[in-house]
Amino acid sequence: MIKFLPFDTSLFGYRVGKLQLGRCLPDLDRVHNQAKNFDLIYVMGKPGLVKLGGWSPISTRVDLVKNIIKSDFIKDSSLHNEVEISEMIISGELSQTDQKDLRELVFTSGQWSRFKQDLLLGNQEYEKLYSTWWETIKEQNHSVIVARISGKLVGFITFKLLRGRGHVDLFAVKGSEQGRGIGRQLMYKVFVKLNSLGFNLIGLSTQKANKRAMEFYKNIGFQPIKETLIAHWRPGLKPQNIN
Incomplete structure (x- = not known):
């Protein structure tokens, strides 16, 4: 069991x-x-x-999915032109600045993670997990789309092909740059890339308590398909209804 x-x-x-x-x-x-x-x-x-x-x-x-449709390829003219969106080649050497900025973004992507929210975890579980997650993304050569302003990384999104559809793993925009449409531009680029590969379905997971993320995904057409409640059980604490 x-x-x-x-x-x-x-x-x-x-x-x-x-x-x-x-x-x-x-x-x-x-x-x-x-x-x-x-x-x-x-x-x-x-x-x-x-x-x-x-x-x-x-x-x-919460697991969400979206069918990519024609209207998803219409770029929003109100989005900031100063933001440069491009695919990052992560198999090569990254500059120290990019490595530092990416590390910060990786940790930002997990701010609502259960490993971050569980205050009883005190062995740097969150940091260990997300650092390892990034290393796995590099090793498995997932696609990484980044956003830059004046050359500086301010956002990123990673995705892979999984069971006939695209699946987003990590997604974050620097706190000071949130609310400017950068996340929407990053997701637009993912839609275009997946469509070019012949995939028109994309999925991802987020935390229900992350209201901002839930609203963002709803606004761009994602639909929730499943909710899973997760508990962190320390066996020394018995469930309340067990004698």
Whole structure:
């Protein structure tokens, strides 16, 4: 029932597992016996089931999809012309300035991450995870679109092809530059690139609590298709309805 996660365990330095809930609650006595071997367990499932099991949620992940249509290729004339949007070649050497700016943007992209929001995580889990995520993106040669103003990186978006559609991994705009349409320009470039490759469906995930992101995706045509409630369970704390 509880799946051991070797990657997270190695990265964080303690035993991590995952409990994916199905249509009904599992045998909770068996779950608790298994849980004794773990320091942290991600409990994931439909909101009603997670709450019924007594686990305290840390976040709600929302999966969204969008069909890319002709109107998505019409550039908004109100967007700032001073912003330069281009695809970054990440297989080569990046300047120290670009490396620093990208690192800041990677961490900005995860500000609403459950690993950032969980105040009980104190082993730099968030920093370790997002640093590793970026390294994986480079190794697997995902597409990276960046935004620059006067040569300085102010935003980026990464995506890959996954099961017949595009999938956005990381997406962020520098705080001081948000609200200027840069995110929309980055996404426009992704739409164009995917269409040129013959793909017209794109998906991504975000946190429901991130109201600004949810509104942004809604405004450009993304539709929510699934919500997953996630709890971070420390096995020493039993669900409230368990004797």
